[in-house]
Amino acid sequence: MTTPRIQHATMQIPLMFGVLALLAGLTATLVFLGGDDQGRVNLLYLLLLFVFIPLAGLLLSLLLLVLKSGHGLASWLLALPCWPRHWHPQAFLADRLSGSQLLRRAWLFYVSQLVGFCLGVGSLLAFMLILLGTDVSFVWRSTLLQAEDLVPVLQLLALPWRFWPEAQPSLALLQMSQDFRLGAQMHDASVLGQWWRFALAAQCTFNLLPRGIMLVLALLSYRYRYQQSLKSAAVSVVVSRSGHNQVPAPGPLANLAQHLGKPYLLLNWAQAAAPCVDYISRQCGAAQATYQRGEAVPSSRHALVVLVKGWEPPMGELLDYLQTLPQAGYVLPLDWDEQGVKPLSSGHLQEWRRFTGQLGGWSVLQPGMPA
Amino acid sequence: MTPVFAVVGHPNKGKSAIVATLAQDDSIAISSQSGTTRVNETLRVSIAESQYTLVDTPGFQRPTPVLAWLQAKAGSAEQRADAVASFIRDRHCQQAYPDEVQLLTPIVNGAAILYVVDGSRPYGAEYETEMEILRWTGQPSMALINPIDNDAYVEPWTQALRQYFKVVKVFNPMAADFDKRMAVLESFAHLKDDWTASLQAVVAACRQQRLAQQQASLVLLANLLTDLCSYQLRQKVLTKSQAELLRPVLEQGFFQAIKDQEAKAHTALKKLYQYHHLESDIYDLPFADNLFDTKQWIIWGLNRKQLALAAAIAGAAAGALIDVGLAGQSLLLGALGGGLLAGGSAWFGAEHIADYKIMGLPVGGYEVRQGPMGNRNFPYVLLGRFLFLAQALRQRNHARRDLLQIEEGDLAAQLDLLSTGQKKALHAAFDRLARHKTVTNLELVLQPLFTPADQGRPP
Structure with missing residues (x-):
């Protein structure tokens, strides 16, 4: 089987959702980072956008995965009534993904992670654009919290990028960036701008990195499930074998005799009824004596004719018996039914000739039959 | 417990064909030449999580002396199964009756018997020797009448086989469609209570596989059309x-x-x-x-x-x-x-x-x-x-x-x-x-x- 190509729609939907998520992330962040009329952006809201919401989304996504509900961002988005008809979750997921629950879940999880990741990328792009194109002042305001309360939380958040000292928060920086809307304060714009490193590191660490890892894992899992689903359809019956037979090479064929022309003894190995014996008498003349299976056939100067059921395969018992006889003779396979004797099929005749060929000097007799 | 079935009978009555059909295996040697199967061929068939085993055996070659040997060994009915077990272990028997030793071995080891006959040819009393030997094993058994050329003698065969086998079915492995194959598998489930659940799972998996094949063939065709067009x-x-x-x-x-x-x-x-x-x-x-x-x-x-x-x-x-x-x-x-x-x-x-x-x-x-x-x-x-x-x-x-x-x-x-x-x-x-x-x-x-x-x- 050629490598299964991921179907168009299963690629179209992630692509479309990815682009939409990128645009949404870009737009939302652009709007948010526009700040107030003085270009001030609330640092706490920024943390909410860059750290807490992405982390909560990620945890929710993992929770839904563990619960095996099959729900997630992707399924909620697909359920919106604005998509083409064949994107409808019922039609699309049931038919396109081979009806496999595991495959469906893997695909939905992958699309959800992609949407989350693209939101983050859009947001990061917007952040970089804003940083490049305008001066952003990061301030924070709170009625309840003081700088001393916030420092440990921010330092804890900044632990993953300790190797980047410029991006670490400090009490002094926090105190300098606290803002009160009523009091006229003088802020040093260059100091307030220093938060961009912290915000960038937070965005990368708590949003893009985990989402990126989840996306790669989700994609790998989906591809694995996809291959598995095709494999299970293609090779779902596994037969393990021991012992092997091959069609044996045909041995020598015995001579075929159409006439007997001499007195003979008849051994009715087939236990055939009188009409068959009469038929042989008509074709070959009456037998000097007729013996039934199991009866001892005396040594004689006459030829021995062994009547067998032509349609039955030759068996070891007959072979053993013929090998005990002192002289060669004729094997006469006949085919008959209630209507009488009928021609032996060529396949059966070949089979008997092969069998008789193992016995030195024996022939197959077919009286009255064309050669 | 994996159900095991030994497919036995006269040579050239379609035993290998039955195994090939049920196992969905087109590599099993099948020929009109008798004696193609010389050694037991064991096929362990796994479908999804379920499985069963089929043993394709050589045909009976010397049933009359074999039955005589067994009769000499067992004086009464309770000794018969032991006599068959002794038969397959006996060195002399292994040399003199290799086909019977082969075909009886899986049965002695616990396999159920699937006895195959040709329903297009008249019943013969010589078959009774084979059936008697099989009866001596004491294993659950079923007869399959294979109407190789036609079904002219299915009725007399059915009458005769019912005296030896609890279940008698007509099954043509060359012409059997999917439903007939499933029907035979389902009837296997009645042979031994322990195997019923396993065989029902096999049948369910086969049906699921059929649907999956249909779905996968759609994917193949859609890819072919898209790629080639x-x-x-x-x-x-x-x-x-x-x-x-x-x-x-x-x-x-x-x-x-x-x-x-x-x-x-x-x-x-x-x-x-x-x-x-x-x-x-x-x-x-x-x-x-x-x-x-x-x-x-x-x-x-x-x-x-x-x-x-x-x-x-x-x-x-x-x-x-x-x-x-x-x-x-x-x-x-x-x-x-x-x-x-x-x-x-x-x-x-x-x-x-x-x-x-x-x-x-x-x-x-x-x-x-x-x-x-x-x-x-x-x-x-x-x-x-x-x-x-x-x-x-x-x-x-x-x-x-x-x-x-x-x-x-x-x-x-x-x-x-x-x-x-x-x-x-x-x-x-x-x-x-x-x-x-x-x-x-x-x-x-x-x-x-x-x-x-x-x-x-x-x-």
């Missing part, structure tokens, strides 16, 4: 004269690649249905003798009239969108015009196959392109060939060793069985494919053609 061969050259010289080479490569891809898909389809050694007489796409002889295409696809009609349906559907867009103010001219235009182009373009184009490159030199296939009948031809192969595979079983004969089918008749909506969707999808556009819901569109007969569609 948009397939194009390109080559960069320096001059126009080189481009002209390259034309026959590129044409040949193009058609060969199409044939190869189709053959690959057909092989994949056969493997999907577990046929690994099957030859079929489906001939190459009709390009070999005359690349442009599209008249041959009607064997598998549609004829000119049917093709024009299909195109008209697709065109009308597209035109109707314009009518809807204009809120009907176009007085259905969109549908009418679309239908006429598409139908006309199909009629007059019925002979057209694939273009050879020479394109100038901005950086100098030329690119020559062969394809993609420009004939509207092409996707129908691919469909017809794939569909008839799939139908033949579904109806075949794994005991047959003859060439798979694919009848030239009537694709138009198959399409006529679809509902109007399904037909429209199919023609519209194929219209897009013929214009080298992507069809996102191709599998859904093709699905009704693959719905098997037992789900409401004729085979």
Whole structure:
């Protein structure tokens, strides 16, 4: 089987959702980072956008995965009534993904992670654009919290990028960036701008990195499930074998005799009824004596004719018996039914000739039959 | 506990064929020459999580002396099973009666007996010796009457076999369809209570597998259609004269690649249905003798009239969108015009196959392109060939060793069985494919053609 190509729609939907998520992330962040009329952006809201919401989304996504509900961002988005008809979750997921629950879940999880990741990328792009194109002042305001309360939380958040000292928060920086809307304060714009490193590191660490890892894992899992689903359809019956037979090479064929022309003894190995014996008498003349299976056939100067059921395969018992006889003779396979004797099929005749060929000097007799 | 069945009987009565059919294994040696099976062949069949074992055995060769040996060993009924066990262990018996030792070994080890006879030939008293030996083993047993040539003697065989076997079934491994195979597997479940659940799981898995095969064949066909309808061969050259010289080479490569891809898909389809050694007489796409002889295409696809009609349906559907867009103010001219235009182009373009184009490159030199296939009948031809192969595979079983004969089918008749909506969707999808556009819901569109007969569609 050629490598299964991921179907168009299963690629179209992630692509479309990815682009939409990128645009949404870009737009939302652009709007948010526009700040107030003085270009001030609330640092706490920024943390909410860059750290807490992405982390909560990620945890929710993992929770839904563990619960095996099959729900997630992707399924909620697909359920919106604005998509083409064949994107409808019922039609699309049931038919396109081979009806496999595991495959469906893997695909939905992958699309959800992609949407989350693209939101983050859009947001990061917007952040970089804003940083490049305008001066952003990061301030924070709170009625309840003081700088001393916030420092440990921010330092804890900044632990993953300790190797980047410029991006670490400090009490002094926090105190300098606290803002009160009523009091006229003088802020040093260059100091307030220093938060961009912290915000960038937070965005990368708590949003893009985990989402990126989840996306790669989700994609790998989906591809694995996809291959598995095709494999299970293609090779779902596994037969393990021991012992092997091959069609044996045909041995020598015995001579075929159409006439007997001499007195003979008849051994009715087939236990055939009188009409068959009469038929042989008509074709070959009456037998000097007729013996039934199991009866001892005396040594004689006459030829021995062994009547067998032509349609039955030759068996070891007959072979053993013929090998005990002192002289060669004729094997006469006949085919008959209630209507009488009928021609032996060529396949059966070949089979008997092969069998008789193992016995030195024996022939197959077919009286009255064309050669 | 894995159910194990030993398939036993006279030589050449179809034991191997029964094993091949039930195990879906087309590599088992089957021949009209008796004595093909000389040693036990054990097939452990796993489907999804369920499994069972079939043992293909040599036929009885010397039942009379074997029964005599057993009778000499066992004085009373309770000693019979032990006598059979001694028989297979006895050195002398192993040499003198190798076939009987082989066939009785799995039974002594716990396998149930499936005794096979030919229902097209008269009952013979000599079979009673074999049945008596089997009865001595004390294992659960069932008789299968295989009507090899006809069913003339099924009734007398049934009467005789009922005296020895609890269950007697008629089963022709060469002709058994899926349902008959499942019916036999289901009847195995009655032989031993311990095996009932396992065998029911096997049957359920087989049915699930059947659906999965259908779904996977749809994926194969959709991929084949999408890939081949948009397939194009390109080559960069320096001059126009080189481009002209390259034309026959590129044409040949193009058609060969199409044939190869189709053959690959057909092989994949056969493997999907577990046929690994099957030859079929489906001939190459009709390009070999005359690349442009599209008249041959009607064997598998549609004829000119049917093709024009299909195109008209697709065109009308597209035109109707314009009518809807204009809120009907176009007085259905969109549908009418679309239908006429598409139908006309199909009629007059019925002979057209694939273009050879020479394109100038901005950086100098030329690119020559062969394809993609420009004939509207092409996707129908691919469909017809794939569909008839799939139908033949579904109806075949794994005991047959003859060439798979694919009848030239009537694709138009198959399409006529679809509902109007399904037909429209199919023609519209194929219209897009013929214009080298992507069809996102191709599998859904093709699905009704693959719905098997037992789900409401004729085979």
